[in-house]
Amino acid sequence: MDKTTFDFKEIQGREDRLAPGYRLCAGCGATIAVRNVLKALHPGDHAVVGNATGCLEVSSYTYPYTAYEDSYIHTAFENAGATLSGVETAYRVLRKKGKVGADYKFITFGGDGGTYDIGLQSLSGAMERGHDMVYVCYDNGAYMNTGIQRSSATPEFADTTTTPVGKVSTGKPQSRKDLAAVMAAHHIPYVGQTTFIGRISTQRPSGRSIRKGRRF
Numbered sequence: 001m002d003k004t005t006f007d008f009k010e011i012q013g014r015e016d017r018l019a020p021g022y023r024l025c026a027g028c029g030a031t032i033a034v035r036n037v038l039k040a041l042h043p044g045d046h047a048v049v050g051n052a053t054g055c056l057e058v059s060s061y062t063y064p065y066t067a068y069e070d071s072y073i074h075t076a077f078e079n080a081g082a083t084l085s086g087v088e089t090a091y092r093v094l095r096k097k098g099k100v101g102a103d104y105k106f107i108t109f110g111g112d113g114g115t116y117d118i119g120l121q122s123l124s125g126a127m128e129r130g131h132d133m134v135y136v137c138y139d140n141g142a143y144m145n146t147g148i149q150r151s152s153a154t155p156e157f158a159d160t161t162t163t164p165v166g167k168v169s170t171g172k173p174q175s176r177k178d179l180a181a182v183m184a185a186h187h188i189p190y191v192g193q194t195t196f197i198g199r200i201s202t203q204r205p206s207g208r209s210i211r212k213g214r215r216f
């Protein structure tokens, strides 16, 4: 099968790379996203998983326990993009010198607060430099881990603890930041958005750019 073909049914049958026992809420969308992204790796590949602070990080990696079958690095919000781009660069150098043989893939997960707001400069730098890595933002619409504060991904009029709907406010006054468009403006090989509830949209997903770009 062509390496870039995505066979959802076949991928569902693969071994989970996120072990059970993590502490995310039952049914949490972050878990669904992470499990499916990691399953899309080729079974023989190794991954280095980066993860900005947030619900996913505090619930899947509580030192000395980890739910990840792959290598895992917890980073601060501000440097999630920089951390994995540094690791990816070191890997390329070591590989050139013949010091590592295996195929490694570099994947960073961040929430919407960590991605749209606090880690945006670091993500932008990593994308602009063209590192061979994948950044996945799981967007649950707010800073959930600290009590549902609004982020720039929160939709307009949403009721959050910092934009409460009531007599004096109709919820968040600003509209949602279009981060996919911002990422596409970096002219990287692939930018996509999806959701679990039917509506799927993608940007710049041409077959040529995917093949040229970062492959799982």
Ligand SMILES: Cc1ncc(C[n+]2csc(CCOP(=O)(O)OP(=O)(O)O)c2C)c(N)n1
Binding pocket: 053, 054, 055, 056, 077, 078, 110, 111, 112, 113, 114, 115, 118, 140, 142, 143, 144, 145, 146, 151
């Ligand atoms: C620089 C910094 N500011 C604030 C915090 C506190 N903090 C920890 S988790 C979190 C919420 C993260 O929100 P998001 O990235 O959307 O992930 P979610 O919790 O929604 O999965 C915040 C604000 C922190 N750890 N570091």
Ligand code: SF4
Binding pocket: 023, 024, 025, 027, 028, 029, 030, 055, 056, 059, 140, 144, 145
């Ligand atoms: S509170 Fe955190 S762990 Fe629970 S469903 Fe929301 S994002 Fe997932």
Ligand SMILES: [Mg+2]
Binding pocket: 111, 112, 113, 138, 139, 140, 141, 142, 143, 144
């Ligand atoms: Mg969030």
